[in-house]
Amino acid sequence: MSLFSSKSNESVEVLSKILADSYVLLMKTQSVHWNIEGNHFRDIHLMTEGHYENLMVAVDVIAERIRMVGGKSPATFAEFSKLASFTEEVEATNQTAMLEELLKAHEAIRTDIINGIKKLSESEDFGTIDVLNGRLSFHEKTIWMIKSTLVQK
Numbered sequence: 001m002s003l004f005s006s007k008s009n010e011s012v013e014v015l016s017k018i019l020a021d022s023y024v025l026l027m028k029t030q031s032v033h034w035n036i037e038g039n040h041f042r043d044i045h046l047m048t049e050g051h052y053e054n055l056m057v058a059v060d061v062i063a064e065r066i067r068m069v070g071g072k073s074p075a076t077f078a079e080f081s082k083l084a085s086f087t088e089e090v091e092a093t094n095q096t097a098m099l100e101e102l103l104k105a106h107e108a109i110r111t112d113i114i115n116g117i118k119k120l121s122e123s124e125d126f127g128t129i130d131v132l133n134g135r136l137s138f139h140e141k142t143i144w145m146i147k148s149t150l151v152q153k
């Protein structure tokens, strides 16, 4: 059952990549939320909670959009690891480096979303483009928040 009779494969492909990125980033964000230590513990712990809550809602919206446009949603860690542009592992051990790692992942997913929107710009799948635009806003806001937290004064 699909909203479109054809030409939705590109939408499925784009959405699957963003789903994988989002799921892996959800894990990465929780890893920082749980393991962060340092004088900014409270701020970063609370900020990352807001981010992973957003990502939890997002993965459901993206997966359901894949179904609407006629695809089968990836739903295993193996598939997500293969499709995502970064890993769930947090290698950093201090608070600044942990935030920098999260920042890099948000910048990577932002690039993937922009490339996805460009890919679909000739299609008439405005619903998917709308979902992607919503995700872009979240990641751009988050990039701003993390960068502002990283300013040393």
Ligand SMILES: [Fe+2]
Binding pocket: 033, 049
């Ligand atoms: Fe928590």
